Amino acid sequence: MTSKSEAAAGEAWPHRSPLRAPKLGDRVYEQIVERIVAGTLAEGDRLPSEHEFCRMFEVSRPVVREALARLRADGIIESRQGSGSYVRRRPVRDLLQYGEASNAAQLLRCFEFRLALEGEAAALAAVRHDSAEMRAMKKANEACNEAAMKGRLGKQEDLDFHMAIAMASGNSLFPDTMELLHDDIQNGMDMARSLIKAERKDRVVILKQEHAMVLAAIEDRDPDRARVAMRAHLGNAQRRIVGNGS
Numbered sequence: 001m002t003s004k005s006e007a008a009a010g011e012a013w014p015h016r017s018p019l020r021a022p023k024l025g026d027r028v029y030e031q032i033v034e035r036i037v038a039g040t041l042a043e044g045d046r047l048p049s050e051h052e053f054c055r056m057f058e059v060s061r062p063v064v065r066e067a068l069a070r071l072r073a074d075g076i077i078e079s080r081q082g083s084g085s086y087v088r089r090r091p092v093r094d095l096l097q098y099g100e101a102s103n104a105a106q107l108l109r110c111f112e113f114r115l116a117l118e119g120e121a122a123a124l125a126a127v128r129h130d131s132a133e134m135r136a137m138k139k140a141n142e143a144c145n146e147a148a149m150k151g152r153l154g155k156q157e158d159l160d161f162h163m164a165i166a167m168a169s170g171n172s173l174f175p176d177t178m179e180l181l182h183d184d185i186q187n188g189m190d191m192a193r194s195l196i197k198a199e200r201k202d203r204v205v206i207l208k209q210e211h212a213m214v215l216a217a218i219e220d221r222d223p224d225r226a227r228v229a230m231r232a233h234l235g236n237a238q239r240r241i242v243g244n245g246s
Contacts, residue, residue, distance in 0.1 A: 025066035026105035028057050032067060036076065036087055047077060047085040067105075074108050074242050091242045092191075107191070110184040111238040115231050117177060118162060122214055122230035123223035125168035133168035134219060140164040141211050148204050155189040161211065165218065165230075192237040210236065 032053075035041045048056065053064045068085060071077040078088045125133070140161040147154025162185075166174040178185060210233040217225035 023066075024059060024063050025070070028053070028059060028063055028067035029070050029105040031057060032071060033076065033091060036090055037092075039090075041087050043087050043090055045087045046083075047087065049084065070105060070108075073112075075239070076242055089242065092240075106184065107188055108238060108241070110181060110188055111234060111241075113181075114185065114188075115234050115238075117174065118166070118234060119227045119231040121166045121169040121171075121174040122218060123227040124170060124174075125165050126218045126221050126223040126226040128170035129168040129218060133164070137161070137164045137168060137215060137218065141215055144211060145208055148208065153190065155186060158189050159186060165214070168218070188237070188241075191241055206236075 032041075032047075041047065047053075047068075050061055050064050050068070053059075053067075054061055057064070068077065068079075072079060072085075076088060076091060077085050079085045125137075129137070140157065140163075143157040144154055144161050147157045159182075163175055163178060166178050169175075210229070213229040214226060214233060217229050
């Protein structure tokens, strides 16, 4: 017999993202990013040593190393042999706007996960889609383009496009996983599209081209091209957020 606590946990699970509990390393990551965004640490500046960070944040060296490793992976800092770590680029200020609900490290980790998840979903969709699923993907893409023409962010339309591709993969675990990550995915789309809208109009054209390349590869039933196109699309969105995107 299921206990009340087990039942409650079961009800809560579909609505709780696995990215909801920030690790200590994520919090250190975010505090370093805050200093870089604010200009306290400028591009080209040498970061404090691991020992100094440990004392500053009152954490252990493994926690600091985890945070620095993630900053390197995101292209925000770089390490120089025998010299230390330096600020490579300054992320966009909006990276920190989500606070506790979805902090900076979690948001970028979600993009990292989506590269693997949706790249493979697109490859499978290229092989398995039927005519109805192709129409659904095209319709979702048209809605994205229409939203852009009307000057709207279109994050729901964007999500619908990615979900249509996941559905066409023929494996329900792809859309189910995306649904589980719904809030984190929407936060990332919101930020990426806000940046595009706030800056050059040609970035909207670039986004449309990226979607078109994914769609064309799927329609041509070319799984390798579809995987590469989807990964490039998501990778570009991630790079725009950390200040290194077209």
